[in-house]
Amino acid sequence: MTLGFIRPKTVGEAMEVLDEHKDSSKIVAGATDVTVQLRSAKPVEEKPLWLVDITRIPELSYVNLENGIVRIGAMTTHRDIARSAVIHDVAPFLADACLSVGSPQIRTRGTIGGNIVNASPAADSLPPLTALSARLRLVSRRGSRDVALCDFFKGAYKTIIEPDEILEEVYFKAPQPSSRCAFLKLGRRESLAIARLSVAVLLDMDESGKILEAAIAPGACLPMPARIARAEQALIGKIPDEESVDMTSLEVGEEMVRVSGVRWSTEYKKPVACALTKRAIWKALGVDVD
């Protein structure tokens, strides 16, 4: 087989390359997953493989807020998102999630686009992006399309992206200034840990503290990112107290078992999913429970 690399300088050039090598190309961004995959012992396919490196496309790296919409270029690194004043201001839980990725070295290279397209159920940026109801823009020579993040995934490590498409940006409506959010992750250690469980919580409330809107998205316990409607409903319309927060958290654990089934790890994961959700809700509300 032939292995080669191509380094387009614009999105237009990249789309042309992908159009030409549709069935024999792989996009490389931060390369923190691809490098390991390429060197793994698995035999490679007997066809040419072109690595299409998009790190030389400056137009894909940005974070901006315009007309209430936050737009993040797919090539923006976790390091840049974790340091972005815009993200800290409007969606600090996304900054926290990006700061929990791998290590400083991984965050220097790893990109949000790669985190999304790689589609690991344990990807750190996905719970907050799911809670934010983020949308994606995919482009190819055939045109562009806009899909909701939650419709992008077909399963663990599987997405609807076509071989000639590039993820150009992820965008979401900036939450209300009155909203509160939190992201919590549980790994085997603090750094260089893949999430065993994580959860993102985004709440909006009125002046009395009554929850108007709630978005709760766990990570690493469902095959693909999703919000837990039953849990959200258990909180909406209430002023959070111990009972309603406990009920909400229980719904997350129940949903995990409904969707992912009972596994060897369920005995551990279910109570931990509940506890992590509970902590995240209280953290979002500014109540220190630890």
Place this chain on the structure above:
Amino acid sequence: MKKAETEQKRFISLTVNGDDFEVEISACDRLIDVLRGKLGLTGTKEGCGIGECGACTVLMDGAPVNSCLVPAFQAEGSVIETVEGLDASGKLHPLQEAFVEHTAIQCGYCTPGMLMSALALLRENPRPTREEITRAISGNLCRCTGYHQIIAAIEDASAKMKTTE
């Protein structure tokens, strides 16, 4: 990976420790292969090869990266700093001196990566707290020296570098 029968080769230019180089690379070479194999800069160590241990940490355009995860073609035109650049003047860098003074080296395998992570930190934040030091080296595993001596060495280097500025 299974060796590709034909691999596209290309020359790339990059700056390493202040010197310009042009090297021939193939598609599956990594930055660490260029540094160790082509340039003979064996101070940078390969540990796990999958970005988990940080032994191969170098600075790429000023920021710490795992050189085992960077495809060589992505290093084209970049400025790389490795541990060999620290004592280029013939004198140990204050960080290296502090590592020696605090016995922050036992087997030494993690040391080049630790030094480069510490260097990136001190450039950006010359007077870090212990917490900030811990976070800065959180991508570098050490299995024998112990982190306490390493953290103490970085703290000490920070104080000395500050007073000599």
